[in-house]
Amino acid sequence: MTDPDETDVIVVGTGLAGLVATAELVDAGRRVTIVEQEPAASLGGQAWWSFGGLFLIDSPEQRRLGVRDSLELARQDWFGSAGFDRPEDYWPKRWAEAYLQFAAGEKRSWLRQRGVRFFPVVGWAERGGYTANGHGNSVPRFHITWGTGPGVVAPFLARVQAGVDAGLVTLLHRHRVDALTLTGGRVIGVSGSVLAASGAARGEPSSRVVEGEFSLRSSAVIVTSGGIGGNHDLVRANWPARMGQAPASMLSGVPAHVDGRMLGITQASGARLVNTDRMWHYTEGVTNFDPVWPLHGIRILPGPSSLWLDATGKRLPVPLFPGFDTLGTLEHIVSTGCDYSWFVLTQKIIEKEFALSGSEQNPDLTGKDLRLLAGRIGPGAPGPIEAFKAQGVDFVVADTLTELLAGMQRLSGAGEAAPSPLKPDLVESELRARDRELDNVFTKDAQITAIRGARHYRGDRLIRVATPHKLLDPGAGPLIAVKLHILTRKSLGGIETDLSGRALGVDGTPIDGLFAAGEASGFGGGGMHGYRSLEGTFLGGCIFSGRQAGRAVAAQL
Numbered sequence: 001m002t003d004p005d006e007t008d009v010i011v012v013g014t015g016l017a018g019l020v021a022t023a024e025l026v027d028a029g030r031r032v033t034i035v036e037q038e039p040a041a042s043l044g045g046q047a048w049w050s051f052g053g054l055f056l057i058d059s060p061e062q063r064r065l066g067v068r069d070s071l072e073l074a075r076q077d078w079f080g081s082a083g084f085d086r087p088e089d090y091w092p093k094r095w096a097e098a099y100l101q102f103a104a105g106e107k108r109s110w111l112r113q114r115g116v117r118f119f120p121v122v123g124w125a126e127r128g129g130y131t132a133n134g135h136g137n138s139v140p141r142f143h144i145t146w147g148t149g150p151g152v153v154a155p156f157l158a159r160v161q162a163g164v165d166a167g168l169v170t171l172l173h174r175h176r177v178d179a180l181t182l183t184g185g186r187v188i189g190v191s192g193s194v195l196a197a198s199g200a201a202r203g204e205p206s207s208r209v210v211e212g213e214f215s216l217r218s219s220a221v222i223v224t225s226g227g228i229g230g231n232h233d234l235v236r237a238n239w240p241a242r243m244g245q246a247p248a249s250m251l252s253g254v255p256a257h258v259d260g261r262m263l264g265i266t267q268a269s270g271a272r273l274v275n276t277d278r279m280w281h282y283t284e285g286v287t288n289f290d291p292v293w294p295l296h297g298i299r300i301l302p303g304p305s306s307l308w309l310d311a312t313g314k315r316l317p318v319p320l321f322p323g324f325d326t327l328g329t330l331e332h333i334v335s336t337g338c339d340y341s342w343f344v345l346t347q348k349i350i351e352k353e354f355a356l357s358g359s360e361q362n363p364d365l366t367g368k369d370l371r372l373l374a375g376r377i378g379p380g381a382p383g384p385i386e387a388f389k390a391q392g393v394d395f396v397v398a399d400t401l402t403e404l405l406a407g408m409q410r411l412s413g414a415g416e417a418a419p420s421p422l423k424p425d426l427v428e429s430e431l432r433a434r435d436r437e438l439d440n441v442f443t444k445d446a447q448i449t450a451i452r453g454a455r456h457y458r459g460d461r462l463i464r465v466a467t468p469h470k471l472l473d474p475g476a477g478p479l480i481a482v483k484l485h486i487l488t489r490k491s492l493g494g495i496e497t498d499l500s501g502r503a504l505g506v507d508g509t510p511i512d513g514l515f516a517a518g519e520a521s522g523f524g525g526g527g528m529h530g531y532r533s534l535e536g537t538f539l540g541g542c543i544f545s546g547r548q549a550g551r552a553v554a555a556q557l
Helices: 016-027 045-049 060-064 071-082 087-104 107-113 148-165 232-237 261-268 326-335 347-353 370-374 383-391 401-411 424-439 446-454 458-463 538-556
Strands: 009-012 032-036 053-055 142-144 169-173 175-183 186-195 210-217 220-223 279-287 297-301 307-309 340-346 395-398 479-491 502-504 510-516
Touching (some): 009 186, 016 045, 016 148, 045 148, 071 087, 087 107, 148 538, 175 210, 175 261, 220 538, 297 479, 307 424, 326 479, 510 538
Parallel strands (some): 009 220, 032 169, 220 510
Antiparallel strands (some): 175 186, 186 210, 279 297, 279 479, 307 340, 502 510
């Protein structure tokens, strides 16, 4: 084991970016000490819980499905979505260009060399629905890792473990960093609290009882501590004014330990935080009936066919259809004064179009179980979907529209002091008007046009988009309504870094000895996504920024 008092590099955090940075340092023969406030059960951080989606450009998987992609098209989509418009976007724009080159170049082959494989059907996330220069993916680019999040984490965790076995890596769990150590403006180490041992399982809250102190010195420190999604107070404090008032009620898409502590600690040491009002939260959250952490929510990954209604029953405006514009939908829902919305759909739609985000909600892909995977093509919804439909508190299942509306009323929180905002007559009107448009092959309904367009893509037609049908068709039933909550997830801003991952001070110059990667750095530069993400870019951003920082530190030692 490496003597942590004589280490070359300290990495703060055992999430994906920290593991990738450490793997690069191990490959270069450097001595690394990783400090992490959580127990060993949480190795891999948020990435372990993820669906494992990765953004690739012009991949063999795309080409086999007839998708024509290019770096130029992806650049158009990225910058049209990012909307860079601030002086602080200098480094984020450079990181975005570097990441696009990586995603169109060596990313896939580099990952395959480490054992990462992909599901053959490429998903089409964030479809946009605006003009060519606006937000969204022009083509499918969401490549699902065979093994989901754990499959992404595994090769880097294995390399770190090999470093432990070789005496190059020391893992210090239950070591919470409280300060960076500086001398003459240079970061030379970290200090903090040794927390009491904890038997908490992955994602569960762990004790914050302090049993001692520690202090470590090194030639460089890499901060890979993640974002703020588990700290709702911090989410609200940074909530962007452009999106109205922060929701009074939100679910958490990440464990409580994703608390943003290290961002403030790093800032107190002179690093500059930028774009902290840019964030990525989902609008299709449902309450987990078997929670792991407080307010645990799961995101529905919807196909395009569900009817999306606000809390009153009014249909969301074009192009705010399921899977088209996450933040546009968030801004609209918040503007209604309610913090929830509704999907109305049929059994036929849920069987074809619903997936749940997360490794634990996709046992076939996570466990690499081909027999279980085959069930996605056959009749019936996947087991986890049916479990939520049967046990989830946000689901209403009914044979008739009258029963459905009554169930929606119950979930709307109706009471004498706060009557339900739902207007049943409006819901019925929206459903019947939408269904009337299916009497012809022609339509003025943009969502129906989008559904038909989606089915031109072989992957969507095969496993993702139901045949267009009337929602009130008894043969497609039963009817289903899902109450959707705001679900916290990612920080899009963070520690400003140059392309080597060096943390920059308020004057724009690098802070000697201090680096950052992953979500803590806005996935690179303090926000390489700008205002919006194209999806599949969070894990990839952790991988790329962790690799950049690890290689840069190894080269300078």
